[in-house]
Amino acid sequence: MPASPCSHVTLTPIGHIESDYPDKFGVPRQPGLADAARARLVLTAPFDDPLTVRGLEAFSHLWVTFLFHLSPERWTPLVRPPRLGGNARIGVFASRSTHRPNRLGQSLVELEGIDTDDAGVCLRLRSVDLVDGTPVLDIKPYLPWAESRPEARAGFAPEPPPRLPVRINRAAQATLDARPDADSLRALIQQVLAQDPRPAYRKGAEERVYGVRLRDVDVRFRALANTDDQGEGETLLEVVEIVVV
Template structure:
């Protein structure tokens, strides 16, 4: 396989400067505000985005180094394959968060439920569409066995 190169389209600004003790998922960051500052060259790309209540943000986990194929995730004490978790130390350090879109001001997106480190490079934005993206009756693998509550668990630095 050949390498793939991405160019960031913007940056996340959040209250989280250190990966330790921050929320591990947007559900644990309810009400936490931040912004997504896009490069002005992408201004036309946000046309009609304000009509959506949520966005899917794809970003580079820029502080994650290396990876392991088995990890002990934040929500469990047993090791799992990295692809069965949302752990940040992955072969391709790509993160995904579904955020509430509060407002669009030019190339600044005001968002809530931010579980992302300040200064994180943004790779892409997609609208969250419930008819396409919500599957509430699906299986949740090992998480269904009573994993810890993601609303209260905070990063402990194990992936720093």
């Protein structure tokens, strides 16, 4: 059988992401779950011509197509989504796993503004789920009348993931208060940890202290039992230390 005419495709990144997420651990599993997350999409030559973004400021949201550059190139036909507890296996094309052929990802982000000057073009984004350094392959404006379908079925993820309560202890709060970005960093920490970034297969190890990198700090946290008056309750995540790295 002759090879497909598209059997070999070369893609050229049009830019890269500078974001609040230095590492992939802790990044929200979907866009829009951490409204405090900010990023810059820096276009690179020859795509950094201001003409390429003329008219884009009229749109509030964008589709960003990117490469999962920190994921391994290998892939398998079955994956274990964290949403299903990390145990059930489903087909890779029935998931949004990063371990997929070609490692392509797509993210819906909010456009806050566009900066154009002699240095080039930069898009200011929020509500992102993109790791710092992510190669961007394409951007397109989001059209709600064409792409928002309330009647659509959402398979094994019919609702947003549950959010856990987050507590910041006194020492970590003191570190936060001394920073000029205290309010925005506090919101980012709470929004990211509320989604419980711990690996699903380790959630029984309640004594372990985890660390997640956000901006220039390492946020160290642990899980505690959040009991109510009846002695029952959900897990609470406590920030025990914030260390500048």
